[in-house]
Amino acid sequence: MASAQSILAFRQSIRAFMQYRINHQDLTLILALVRAGALARAAELLRVDVSTVFRSIRRLESALGQSLFEKSRAGYLPTALALSLAAQAEQAEQALQVAQVSVEQGGEVVSGTVRLTCTDAVLQHVLLPALAMFMPRYPALALELTTSNDFANLTRRDADLALRLTQAPPEHLVGCRLGSVPYRVGASQGYLDTCGTADLAQMHWIAADDFIPDHPGVAWRREHLPSVTPMYRASSMLAVAQLVRGGLGVAVLPPFLMQGLVPLGEPLAGHDSALWLLTRPDCRALRSVVTLFNELRSAISWQAMVDDLPIAGTG
Incomplete structure (x- = not known):
């Protein structure tokens, strides 16, 4: 006691x-x-x-x-x-x-914390350039950024906004389609100079692992090159693109990951995707989320990211 x-x-x-x-x-x-x-x-x-x-x-x-x-x-x-x-x-x-x-600023300001999720590739090549355009105008608005490859973050309410590459966003989310995303097979010039073949089936393939089994590149390869087994697999599309730039092989990539690479042919017909900006219905009442949503919708100039690239062998 x-x-x-x-x-x-x-x-x-x-x-x-x-x-x-x-x-x-x-x-x-x-x-x-x-x-x-x-x-x-x-x-x-x-x-x-x-x-x-x-x-x-x-x-x-x-x-x-x-x-x-x-x-x-x-x-x-x-x-x-x-x-x-x-x-x-x-x-x-x-x-x-x-x-x-x-x-x-002499008036009401947008403040608070908004949680945003996207893939690492979208973060680096799409989101960050957009944020740099308008975030300085919102010094009281804080962002928490996470990278993920699925929609679970919004479903679990771990995030307020998501930028996602998909053709079929979940029905319980709301948002807008920012544009189409074509895919192409790409390689580095160094790899093309040394691989000794123009046959895609004979090249070394690089692919994402099983975290995105419905990726357009996976579906296209299974349809057109069923006998090909990737020599390298990576945990993200950003890592796939880095392996391609390193001269290790070829991969199916979206346009914003093709900088510095050589497209091997036209965009893959019937295997495109779309970039979606999504949120939960209950977030539409939050001024901070709505403000960021509208700014991102205006800032992401998608056409600049999907301009035609020169195809190998055409100059």
């Missing part, structure tokens, strides 16, 4: 916690040490000396009646309370940033 002294100490700590009114300076201190993980780095963030940070944390822990950090070889490890308070501090920090932007 607990002793009378321990019970008294517990009650005193609860009383201290209930009576102390935490302030903005306290939250700033906690957030700095959570982010830094060490006194010296926290002192740099706060622009004070190390002893000031140490004394301030000890004073605050004494006022609250419980520990905020545990000292270890790895640095200062935050307790559950410190993490909770740091999260509140971040929200206050973001609110102040939004208020400042609102003052500077």
Whole structure:
């Protein structure tokens, strides 16, 4: 059983916690040490000396009646309370940033966090150039970007927006079709100079692994080159394109991954796809999501990505 002294100490700590009114300076201190993980780095963030940070944390822990950090070889490890308070501090920090932007721009600003998912290839060649065009106009809007090859992120509500290459987006999502995406067989000039054959069936093939079994390239190869077994497989189309650029073989690729490669023939008839910008129906009421959706729809100039490329042997 607990002793009378321990019970008294517990009650005193609860009383201290209930009576102390935490302030903005306290939250700033906690957030700095959570982010830094060490006194010296926290002192740099706060622009004070190390002893000031140490004394301030000890004073605050004494006022609250419980520990905020545990000292270890790895640095200062935050307790559950410190993490909770740091999260509140971040929200206050973001609110102040939004208020400042609102003052500077003289009106309401778009703020909040939008979670967006796409494949790594779409991220690098489609999304990032588009974001660079308009995101500077939204300093209070934060983006969380993840790369994935399926729609599970939106289905699980792990994301608010998705850029996807598909001919049949899920019916429970809403959005717009940004344009058609043709596919071609491509190779590096170096590989064509050394492979010793013009027969696609005799070339070294590079393909995505089984994570996208309905990929247009897979369907086309099974239809036209059923005897071909890929020599190389990769976990993403971006990795496939990198292997092709490395001169290891040929692959079926979308136009935005064909830069620097030589197309071997015309686009593959009947095996094209489409780029879709998608969201969940419940996100249409969120100003931040709607703003980003509309900006992306306007910024992605798809025609520039599907212009005809010179075909091998035609100059």
